[in-house]
Every structure is written in structure tokens, then in C-alpha cells.
Amino acid sequence: MDSEDQSAYINPSYIDPTYERPPAYTPNGQHKVYTIEMRDGDTLQTQMSIEGEQIMAAQSPRITVTFHNVSKVINVPAKMIDPSSKERFIQRTLLDKLSGQILPRQIVALMGPSGCGKTTLLNTLAGRALSGVTGNVWYNNQLYDRAMKRKLAYVLQQDLFFENLTVKQQLTYTALLRLPNHLSRKDKLAQVEIIIDQLRIRKCANTPIMLISGGEKKRVNIGTELLTNPSVIFLDEPTSGLDSTSAVSLMDVLRELAMQGKTIITSIHQPSSQIFQSFDQLILLADGKGIFMGRPSNALAYFSTMNYNCPSQYNPADYVMDLVNQDMKIREELKEAYLQHRIISGQIPSQLSESSRYLMAEPSGKESDLTNPDNVNLIPDGREGKWPIGFLPQMLILYSRSFRLTGKAQFTALNLIQSIALAVISGLCWLRMEFREDTIPDRSSFIFFLMTFWPLHTLMMGLLSFPFERGVIEKERASGAFRLSAYFVAKSLAEAPLKLVLPTIFLIISYWMARINNNFGIFLAILVFQLLSILVAESLGLLLGAALKNLHHAITAATVLLITLMLVGGFFVRNLPHWLGVWGKWFSFFKYAYNACLQLQFKGGQVYQCVDGSYVISCRNNPNGTFISNEALQYFDYGINIGLNFLVLFGMFVCFRFCAYLALRFVNTSSGRT
Numbered sequence: 001m002d003s004e005d006q007s008a009y010i011n012p013s014y015i016d017p018t019y020e021r022p023p024a025y026t027p028n029g030q031h032k033v034y035t036i037e038m039r040d041g042d043t044l045q046t047q048m049s050i051e052g053e054q055i056m057a058a059q060s061p062r063i064t065v066t067f068h069n070v071s072k073v074i075n076v077p078a079k080m081i082d083p084s085s086k087e088r089f090i091q092r093t094l095l096d097k098l099s100g101q102i103l104p105r106q107i108v109a110l111m112g113p114s115g116c117g118k119t120t121l122l123n124t125l126a127g128r129a130l131s132g133v134t135g136n137v138w139y140n141n142q143l144y145d146r147a148m149k150r151k152l153a154y155v156l157q158q159d160l161f162f163e164n165l166t167v168k169q170q171l172t173y174t175a176l177l178r179l180p181n182h183l184s185r186k187d188k189l190a191q192v193e194i195i196i197d198q199l200r201i202r203k204c205a206n207t208p209i210m211l212i213s214g215g216e217k218k219r220v221n222i223g224t225e226l227l228t229n230p231s232v233i234f235l236d237e238p239t240s241g242l243d244s245t246s247a248v249s250l251m252d253v254l255r256e257l258a259m260q261g262k263t264i265i266t267s268i269h270q271p272s273s274q275i276f277q278s279f280d281q282l283i284l285l286a287d288g289k290g291i292f293m294g295r296p297s298n299a300l301a302y303f304s305t306m307n308y309n310c311p312s313q314y315n316p317a318d319y320v321m322d323l324v325n326q327d328m329k330i331r332e333e334l335k336e337a338y339l340q341h342r343i344i345s346g347q348i349p350s351q352l353s354e355s356s357r358y359l360m361a362e363p364s365g366k367e368s369d370l371t372n373p374d375n376v377n378l379i380p381d382g383r384e385g386k387w388p389i390g391f392l393p394q395m396l397i398l399y400s401r402s403f404r405l406t407g408k409a410q411f412t413a414l415n416l417i418q419s420i421a422l423a424v425i426s427g428l429c430w431l432r433m434e435f436r437e438d439t440i441p442d443r444s445s446f447i448f449f450l451m452t453f454w455p456l457h458t459l460m461m462g463l464l465s466f467p468f469e470r471g472v473i474e475k476e477r478a479s480g481a482f483r484l485s486a487y488f489v490a491k492s493l494a495e496a497p498l499k500l501v502l503p504t505i506f507l508i509i510s511y512w513m514a515r516i517n518n519n520f521g522i523f524l525a526i527l528v529f530q531l532l533s534i535l536v537a538e539s540l541g542l543l544l545g546a547a548l549k550n551l552h553h554a555i556t557a558a559t560v561l562l563i564t565l566m567l568v569g570g571f572f573v574r575n576l577p578h579w580l581g582v583w584g585k586w587f588s589f590f591k592y593a594y595n596a597c598l599q600l601q602f603k604g605g606q607v608y609q610c611v612d613g614s615y616v617i618s619c620r621n622n623p624n625g626t627f628i629s630n631e632a633l634q635y636f637d638y639g640i641n642i643g644l645n646f647l648v649l650f651g652m653f654v655c656f657r658f659c660a661y662l663a664l665r666f667v668n669t670s671s672g673r674t
């Protein structure tokens with residue numbers, strides 16, 4: 001390769017003489033009509049409008065990614081590296097002065113041993129986890145800015161989704177959330193169809209994600225990120241876990257995307273020789289440093305100049321990986337050799353060494369042309385808001401998704417059987433209680449059971465809610481899809497009514513079987529208290545799940561808290577130490593619901609039969625007489641009145657919800673990885 005060839009890697013017009021604006025958004029220029037089945041059974045004919053095509057094409061200018069002297073240094077707790085160390089932190093260099101340039105239409109592979117810094121480099125180029133990063137990353141001629149986020153797509157290694165959704169639902173919700181406001185709903189739906197075709201996932205489009213294959217899942221993952229028609233696509237080990245056929249077919253998809261003018265950067269572990277040769281550029285790393293940067297087909301020739309010869313019939317990718325995985329001495333030799341042989345753009349020596357000829361030139365950072373002919377301002381003007389769509393539309397879409405997901409999780413045959421079976425069993429236990437003095441303790445126990453069973457159950461469910469959803473939400477938020485507040489409000493509004501249906505069915509059955517109070521108004525009031533206590537408990541569960549990083553810690557904290565609240569609520573011990581009883585009263589939400597329902601149960605002037613006067617004073621001298629139900633309350637310490645109990649419970653509900661939101665926003669649950 002002569003020096004002119006070398007510079008070809010810097011100026012795109014050299015490498016691609018046919019370089020021109022990307023074609024109209026549908027590659028063949030034809031408007032394919034899609035038929036979309038709506039939920040009510042109707043169908044909708046849709047195709048991308050001309051205006052929609054223009055908007056989508058404008059989303060995706062060609063971008064050259066140039067990085068120069070990029071380093072990343074982090075402080076790690078010294079004990080993590082050397083347990084005997086006396087220092088608090090030790091500096092660790094994850095990336096060491098890496099430079100390179102990646103052009104539109106190229107697929108570039110980052111390879112190297114595990115822990116060499118591939119993901120770190122990928123993150124840095126994508127503008128993620130930038131603390132401790134020095135050096136420059138340009139997109140065309142503009143330094144990276146957060147506002148460019150929408151032009152970049154990042155496909156995580158893990159395929160994180162709500163797996164109950166079908167492939168199409170997943171893509172549709174993402175399109176509605178992430179495509180800009182000025183694109184019509186019809187165009188957004190057409191874009192989903194285009195991506196389904198492009199990623200070749202039509203045959204599993206209506207299958208729940210949990211049932212599709214690993215290769216299909218990976219394509220859905222990529223498709224989700226492609227909906228916005230980004231210019232640069234970062235992929236973290238997209239082929240890991242795929243068989244070779246799925247991996248090759250995934251590479252075909254990436255090649256098609258590259259042909260459309262996208263810039264593709266992927267880390268990869270152990271590609272087959274076919275995949276290895278298909279990359280346009282290979283960046284080989286070891287311990288955060290460059291070892292080789294050039295065409296994959298030149299890698300073996302480069303290493304053979306150092307007398308490392310690949311045996312014939314050996315997969316070149318395997319050989320290269322074996323080489324960099326060799327002992328420290330060889331790695332150091334390779335790092336040193338790269339430093340000596342690399343060519344800096346604009347400083348190409350007239351006499352290139354044999355080895356240098358196989359390397360691509362690194363940018364010097366001073367190129368006048370970091371741009372390409374598709375140069376546009378990548379930082380949107382003020383008119384383009386921070387979010388693709390406003391708060392209300394975000395909330396409505398997230399509400400619909402939450403409602404669908406919760407509905408599916410909540411209304412299973414098993415849950416219905418559980419609720420009805422427990423309602424009937426508890427109804428049988430308290431069956432048709434007589435309105436007699438000696439049923440007073442049983443009636444109180446029924447209320448206690450009612451006010452503890454569902455809240456406990458819901459609290460535990462609430463506890464699991466964020467830990468399971470958090471990964472997906474963080475992924476979606478990292479791509480700037482929606483506000484956390486929109487998600488939180490939507491989730492609260494969508495889930496609460498659904499979570500209250502089963503307890504309502506439960507109460508209807510058990511309450512009337514037990515014959516608590518014949519007054520329907522009182523039944524409704526008890527129902528309100530039961531549902532409110534469930535919402536308070538769920539909020540507390542959400543708070544613990546959001547605040548504690550570790551699910552085991554959250555479950556332990558919840559168990560200790562619940563038992564404590566029950567004990568200090570005075571349900572089991574009548575003579576609590578005064579100080580414990582005083583604060584217990586304030587914190588035990590069970591107590592408020594219980595106290596209110598107890599008062600309600602004996603309200604309404606129901607006539608009760610005396611038995612032996614053990615509970616009601618007026619029965620003491622008149623065992624065969626009657627008394628009015630309200631008198632039974634003398635036996636209990638029922639605290640504040642019903643209205644105040646309601647207010648306190650409602651206040652707790654609002655307070656726990658708000659704290660759960662704050663915890664979700666401010667408690668960092670990521671592992672701290674770069």
C-alpha cells in the first residue's frame with residue numbers, strides 16, 4: 001500500500017468515489033404498502049409518506065467518527081487490586097492514547113482479549129460513561145455533544161426487553177416514543193414495518209419475545225435501535241451466543257446497513273474466518289493499547305513481519321486472538337511494535353517500513369477534513385427539544401405499555417384461582433357469623449386478616465417491580481427515549497387499577513360469606529380502606545425495590561420492616577412499652593386501615609345478641625339481652641376517627657410513592673462498570 005493509499009483512510013471521497021447523499025429512505029424508491037391489524041380487528045393500510053421519508057433521511061446524515069489520543073483512567077479502590085494496599089484508590093488506565101478513524105459504509109471490528117477495553121472504547125466513542133476520558137472524539141468535524149445522541153445507536157450485549165410483548169409491539173412502542181413529533185403516527189407504524197423487513201423478522205413479528213430464538217432476539221435488539229434511522233451504530237458483541245449461521249446472517253444485515261451509508265462499530269470476540277474477513281477495518285487492542293489497526297486481510301501479513309506466522313488452515317481470527325492472549329512478554333512486544341510502526345496522518349514517512357504498510361493511518365487530530373460530503377450540523381437547533389415527543393404523549397404511550405404488561409402478568413388463570421380459592425377458604429373459616437357478642441373477636445380477626453394479607457402480598461410484588469424493569473428502563477433512557485417522571489406516572493396510573501381488581505373480587509366473596517355487616521355502604525367503605533392500604537403497601541414495596549441495589553437486601557429489609565410494623569401496631573401485644581406503642585402507631589399503616597375498618601364494621605346500628613358479657617359491658621348483667629353494634633368498640637383501642645385514618649393512609653401513599661420516584665432517579669444501581 002503506498003502513501004496515497006494510506007491517506008485514503010482519512011478522506012472518504014478517496015475510499016468511495018461514488019460518495020453521494022444517501023438514497024431516498026426506501027432503498028429501491030418504491031413505496032411498499034403494509035397492512036397493519038389494529039386491536040379492534042380493523043386493518044390499516046400504511047406506507048411511508050414522501051414527507052416521512054424526508055424526515056427519516058434527514059435523521060441520518062453520513063458520519064465519520066474520528067478519535068484522537070483517547071484515554072480513560074479510573075480510580076479503583078486499592079483493595080480491589082492489592083488487598084494489602086494502604087492506599088484508598090489506585091489509578092487504572094483502561095484506554096491508552098488510542099486514535100483512529102471510521103468512515104460511513106464501514107464495519108469496524110474491535111477485537112482483543114477479554115478485559116482489553118473493547119466495551120470501554122465503544123462506550124467512549126458513543127459518548128457514554130465519559131468520566132475519566134481524555135482526548136477527542138469528532139463526529140464529522142464536530143466534537144461529540146450530547147445533542148448528537150439521536151444520531152447514534154448503541155446495541156447492548158444483553159437483549160433487554162419486556163419479554164411479554166410481541167416483536168411488533170416492542171418495535172411499535174419504541175417507534176412511538178423515539179420517533180420525532182413531526183412524523184405522523186402512520187409514518188411511525190410504516191417505519192416499524194420497514195425495520196421488520198430490513199431485519200428479516202417478519203415471521204416472528206407477532207410472537208412474544210420470550211419465545212423467539214437468540215438470533216431473532218438479537219435482531220429485534222438491533223431493530224429497536226434502528227427505528228430512528230441512526231447514522232452510527234455501536235454494537236457490543238452482537239454475535240455472542242449465536243450459532244455460526246445466525247452470526248453470518250446478522251453480519252449480512254449489518255452489511256446492508258453499512259451499504260446505506262451507516263457507520264458501524266462492533267466489538268466481537270471470536271468471529272469465524274468468513275466474518276473476520278468481511279470487516280472493513282480491524283482494531284486490535286491489548287490492555288487498552290492498540291496492537292493493530294488495518295484491514296483484517298493485512299493482519300496476518302503484519303504479524304508475520306514479526307515472525308509470528310499463522311499456520312495454514314488456521315482461522316486467522318483465532319490466530320490473532322491466540323497471539324494477543326499469549327504471555328505478557330509477547331503482548332508487550334506487539335504493543336511496542338505497533339507504536340513504532342504506526343503512521344500518523346499527514347506525517348507519513350517517505351520510506352515506510354514493511355510492517356507499517358499493513359497498518360491504516362491514525363488521524364493526527366489536525367485534519368482540516370474530518371468531515372465528509374454529507375456534512376450537516378449534527379447539533380440540532382433549539383427547535384428540536386431534548387425529547388422526541390412531549391411529556392403527555394410519552395406518558396400515554398408508557399401507560400398503554402404498562403397497562404398491557406401488568407394486565408398480562410396480573411390476570412393469569414393462576415392468580416384468579418388463587419384469589420377465588422383464598423376468598424372461599426377465608427369465607428368458609430368465618431362463615432355466616434351470627435350477630436352475637438361472642439363473634440366480636442372473630443370479626444376483629446377477619447378485619448386483621450383482610451388488612452394484612454393483600455397488603456403483604458402486594459408489597460412483595462411491588463418490591464420486585466423495579467429490579468426487574470430497571471435494566472430495560474435504563475437502556476431506553478440511555479437512548480433518550482422518555483422522561484423518568486413520565487414513566488413513573490404512567491406506571492403508577494396503569495398498574496394501580498389492575499392490581500386492585502383481584503383484591504376486590506376477594507373481598508366481594510369473603511365479606512358476604514362471612515357476613516361482616518349487612519350495610520352495603522359499609523362494605524364499600526371497607527373496600528376503599530382495603531384498596532388504599534394495598535396502594536400504601538405497594539408504594540412501600542416500590543420504594544424499597546428502588547432504593548436498595550440488591551434484591552436480597554430489599555427482601556430482607558421488607559421482611560424486617562413488615563414484622564416490626566405489625567408488632568408495633570399492637571396487634572399481638574396489648575401492653576407495648578409506651579415509647580414503642582407511640583411511634584408504632586404513627587408508622588404502622590396496617591393499624592390505620594385496621595382501626596378504620598373495625599369502626600366501620602360495628603357501625604350502622606346493627607342489633608347484636610348478648611351471650612355472657614365478656615366483651616360488652618351492657619351484657620354483663622343481661623346475658624339474654626341485646627346491644628347495638630357500636631357498643632362493641634368499647635372493647636378495642638381503635639385510635640383516631642375514620643376520616644383521619646383515611647387522611648393518614650392517603651398521606652402515606654403519596655409520600656411513599658414520591659420517595660420511590662426519588663429513589664429511582666437518584667439511587668444508582670449500575671455496577672459502576674465503564
Ligand SMILES: Nc1ncnc2c1ncn2[C@@H]1O[C@H](COP(=O)(O)OP(=O)(O)OP(=O)(O)O)[C@@H](O)[C@H]1O
Pocket residue numbers: 074076094112113114115116117118119120121267672673674
Ligand atoms: N468501574 C470499573 N472499575 C474497575 N474496573 C473496571 C471498571 N470498568 C471497567 N473495568 C475494567 O476495565 C477493563 C476493560 O473492560 P471492558 O469491559 O472494556 O473489557 P472488554 O474488552 O469489553 O472485555 P470483554 O471482552 O470480557 O467484555 C476490564 O479489566 C474491567 O475489569
